[in-house]
Amino acid sequence: MTEPLAALPRPDRAALVAHARETIAKGSKSFAAASRLFDQTTRERVWLLYAWCRACDDIADEQDLGGELGTTPGAAADERLAQIRRLTDLAMAGLPTGNPSFDALGVVAAECGLTRAMAEDVIDGFALDAADWTPRSEADLLRYCFHVAGAVGVMMAVVMGVAPDDDDTLDRACDLGLAFQLGNIARDVAEDDRGGRCYLPAEWLAEADIPPGEQLRPCYRAALVGVAGRLAALAADYEASARVGAARLGFRQRWAILSAAGIYGAIARKVAAGGPHVWDSRVFTSRNEKIAHVLRAGLQALGRPRHAPHPRWSRMSLKALAKGT
Numbered sequence: 001m002t003e004p005l006a007a008l009p010r011p012d013r014a015a016l017v018a019h020a021r022e023t024i025a026k027g028s029k030s031f032a033a034a035s036r037l038f039d040q041t042t043r044e045r046v047w048l049l050y051a052w053c054r055a056c057d058d059i060a061d062e063q064d065l066g067g068e069l070g071t072t073p074g075a076a077a078d079e080r081l082a083q084i085r086r087l088t089d090l091a092m093a094g095l096p097t098g099n100p101s102f103d104a105l106g107v108v109a110a111e112c113g114l115t116r117a118m119a120e121d122v123i124d125g126f127a128l129d130a131a132d133w134t135p136r137s138e139a140d141l142l143r144y145c146f147h148v149a150g151a152v153g154v155m156m157a158v159v160m161g162v163a164p165d166d167d168d169t170l171d172r173a174c175d176l177g178l179a180f181q182l183g184n185i186a187r188d189v190a191e192d193d194r195g196g197r198c199y200l201p202a203e204w205l206a207e208a209d210i211p212p213g214e215q216l217r218p219c220y221r222a223a224l225v226g227v228a229g230r231l232a233a234l235a236a237d238y239e240a241s242a243r244v245g246a247a248r249l250g251f252r253q254r255w256a257i258l259s260a261a262g263i264y265g266a267i268a269r270k271v272a273a274g275g276p277h278v279w280d281s282r283v284f285t286s287r288n289e290k291i292a293h294v295l296r297a298g299l300q301a302l303g304r305p306r307h308a309p310h311p312r313w314s315r316m317s318l319k320a321l322a323k324g325t
Contacts, residue, residue: 011103020047055101121151153177172245179238183268221276232272262293
């Protein structure tokens with residue numbers, strides 16, 4: 001039986017920060033490494049927000065800090081989505097949830113002014129997965145990436161002090177999330193396939209003469225490398241746009257964001273260059289490679305980035321696409 005809200009203890013911030021720190025250390029070594037460059041207050045808030053994102057992802061996908069996707073279909077997926085929404089509503093209302101990762105959202109939302117609408121943009125991505133949605137076009141792909149990662153980038157930017165009405169900087173923060181997710185999709189083709197999912201646009205597969213559901217067969221691997229190259233090229237465009245926005249942050253925040261951009265961007269580039277067998281094992285960046293990216297980002301943070309235009313699909317156009325307008 002669910003414990004009444006009035007009987008739940010009020011969450012302790014220090015305990016939630018400790019929980020969030022452990023979560024990011026286990027759930028994302030790349031982001032954990034980059035987050036060490038933030039000042040303490042920003043670092044703790046980033047961890048708190050990450051803990052909520054990780055918990056939502058794990059509930060939606062029946063995972064434990066990432067890993068193999070679950071395969072429970074239908075009504076069970078809808079129930080998990082309802083759980084995410086219920087706990088998020090409690091957290092955004094400032095109420096204890098009984099789950100430290102959702103309590104973490106409540107704390108960081110209160111401190112930084114995150115809104116329920118921002119959180120709902122992220123949850124809408126889990127709703128797409130619950131509905132067994134697959135992208136047909138490039139626009140569909142980017143719509144999904146917006147919800148599961150671009151919208152997180154917007155929330156992270158607000159946590160770092162970007163004003164909610166600074167649309168251009170928020171657009172570029174969204175672009176960084178899009179770049180990260182495009183790289184993840186390229187890397188996780190085999191893992192997604194084992195979970196019964198495919199995030200490669202059907203139109204791209206058709207253009208590459210890859211039949212639906214057969215992208216990992218040996219005879220189509222060479223063509224699949226070409227599709228991964230398209231993902232990596234698209235990710236690079238969004239990464240370049242995001243670097244312009246990062247230049248508007250404080251030095252330590254800029255250094256952290258550019259470090260993350262380099263680390264995640266390297267994953268997409270490795271997949272694109274890895275050949276037909278790249279999906280036989282999971283692509284990652286080594287500890288030494290992470291250190292190199294952090295050092296390189298420190299030098300980049302001292303300079304000014306090249307100007308980069310917004311890619312064709314950006315935050316507001318993707319939000320409009322999601323609403324069918």
